[in-house]
Amino acid sequence: MMASNVLKVRSSVKGVGRASAFVQTFCRENAVPDNIASQLCVVLDEILPGISKITTSPRIHLEIIKHAQSLEFLISQEGAKYDISNQQAIHWPIGAEDSRISDLSLQIVHRFMNKIECYQAAGLNTTRLIKNLE
Amino acid sequence: MKIDIQTKDGYIYVEPQERIDSNTSPDFQKALGEAGSPAASYIVNFSNVPYMSSAGLRVVMVTAKASSTANGTLILCGLNGIVKEVFEMSGFNNILAICEDVAAAEKLLSK
Numbered sequence: 307m308m309a310s311n312v313l314k315v316r317s318s319v320k321g322v323g324r325a326s327a328f329v330q331t332f333c334r335e336n337a338v339p340d341n342i343a344s345q346l347c348v349v350l351d352e353i354l355p356g357i358s359k360i361t362t363s364p365r366i367h368l369e370i371i372k373h374a375q376s377l378e379f380l381i382s383q384e385g386a387k388y389d390i391s392n393q394q395a396i397h398w399p400i401g402a403e404d405s406r407i408s409d410l411s412l413q414i415v416h417r418f419m420n421k422i423e424c425y426q427a428a429g430l431n432t433t434r435l436i437k438n439l440e
Numbered sequence: 441m442k443i444d445i446q447t448k449d450g451y452i453y454v455e456p457q458e459r460i461d462s463n464t465s466p467d468f469q470k471a472l473g474e475a476g477s478p479a480a481s482y483i484v485n486f487s488n489v490p491y492m493s494s495a496g497l498r499v500v501m502v503t504a505k506a507s508s509t510a511n512g513t514l515i516l517c518g519l520n521g522i523v524k525e526v527f528e529m530s531g532f533n534n535i536l537a538i539c540e541d542v543a544a545a546e547k548l549l550s551k
Binding site for chain 2: 320322323326340341344345347348351352354355410411413414417
């Protein structure tokens with residue numbers, strides 16, 4: 307059976323905190339394993355500040371859907387396009403340079419999620435992320 | 441953010457008790473900064489941290505640099521699950537001192 311839930315948050319650090327709580331609650335209510343729930347929270351924490359900073363959208367719309375074999379995340383916003391689906395690979399280890407941690411954020415997202423795509427529809431830019439449950 | 445901080449013989453013991461992300465990392469950084477002088481050595485125990493994002497890595501790196509510059513040491517221990525994975529992804533596990541547990545960290549610090 308498919309379950310879904312939606313949340314609208316302001317583009318702010320506080321909004322990121324609400325998003326994490328939203329994901330944790332959804333995962334708990336839908337028996338998603340703890341390690342996957344934690345990975346999703348990390349992914350959100352890597353993506354949302356970037357969206358907030360780059361797109362300047364005041365609000366972010368989150369939707370999480372549990373399918374039989376996967377979790378689907380839809381992150382939509384009305385600001386500028388922010389395409390993270392084709393992030394170029396970087397060389398590892400990255401070393402101690404703090405400036406390269408923004409690359410690390412996207413690397414973490416790509417490592418933890420199984421599929422990432424970005425598209426425009428109905429005036430919104432949407433990032434769609436899929437996490438396989440097996 | 442809930443953090444257990446204790447001043448021990450020759451080092452500051454830090455044990456965060458919850459997630460470290462962009463929401464909580466300012467508190468984590470503030471706590472580390474207020475816990476000791478830049479010359480202090482730290483043992484940071486992550487065993488009660490369910491997950492950490494790159495926001496937490498930034499704090500660890502800033503603290504490690506400040507401590508190293510002032511001839512202190514930062515040793516991490518208790519890394520599990522997602523926290524360990526994020527450290528390994530960053531490659532920071534190759535440049536920071538990481539021990540299995542507090543006892544091993546204390547042993548390394550005393551050398």
